[in-house]
Amino acid sequence: MTLSNAMQEYLAEAYRLAYYQNGDPYVSTSALAEVMAVSAPAVTRMVQRLKEGGYLEHEPYKGICLTTAGEQEALQSIRRHRLVECFLVNVMRFGWHEVHDSADELGAVVSDTVVNRMDKMAGHPRRCPHGEPIPTQEGHMPRVTDSPLNEADPGHAFVISRVNTHDEEKLRYFDSLGLRPGTPFRLISRAPFNGPIELELKNGAAVIGHELAGALRVCTEEDFVLA
Secondary structure, three states, X not given: OOOOHHHHHHHHHHHHHHHOOOOOOOEOHHHHHHHHOOOHHHHHHHHHHHHHOOOEEEEOOOEEEEOHHHHHHHHHHHHHHHHHHHHHHHHOOOOHHHOHHHHHHHXXXXXXXXXXXXXXXXXXXXXXXXXXXXXXXXXXXXOXXXXXXXXXXXXXXXXXXXXXXXXXXXXXXXXXXXXXXXOEEEEEEEOOOOOOEEEEEOOEEEEEOHHHHOOEEEEOHHHHOXX
C-alpha cells in the first residue's frame, strides 16, 4: 500500500499527539480531527484506510494506536519535516516564523538522500527551529522533558525548550524578545491572578503575558541537551 501525503500527515499528527501523553499510546479521533482541522467523518474514513493498511489499530472508546509500521512512517515524515525546517532556517536563512508550511510542501517530495544532505548542511541539529526533537535516521525519537513557562517557579534558571505555536505574529514577537529555543533566562516573578511574567535574559529583561507564556515550554539546561 502506497501512502499518500495526506495519510502520512495523519500518521505524523497521531504520533505527535501520543508522544506528549506520558505513555498513553491511544489518541482520540476527535483530537486528531481538531489538529488536522477536518470533520469527524473525514477522520473516520482515513482511520479506516490506515487500519486496512496495517498502520494503526482502532479501539472503540479508546481511540487509535499506531502499529510498528505506522510509527516508522510517522517518524520518517516528522524527521523530513523538521530537518527541512532546519535547512530553511540554518542554511537558507529564512525566519523561523515562515518555514512551517514550506516544510510541509517540501517534506512531501524530497528524497531521503536529499534530507540526509540537508541534515549535514544544517549541522546535524537535534531540535527543529521551534524546539521539537528530531527523530534519528534509525527511527529513534528523543524524549523531551519540559513544562509551560506560566507554570514555572520564580527564582530559578531555565532554558526555552519549545514553542507551541506556528502563528507568525507570535513567533515574530517571541523573536523580538529574544525568546527562542535554547535561550537561557532566569524567571524573576509571576504576578498573581494570571498577571505578567518577568524574565531576566542575558541582554536585559523581558515581560510577557500569562496566556502567551503558555506557548513557551521551558526546561533545565541539562534537559535541553537531548539524550
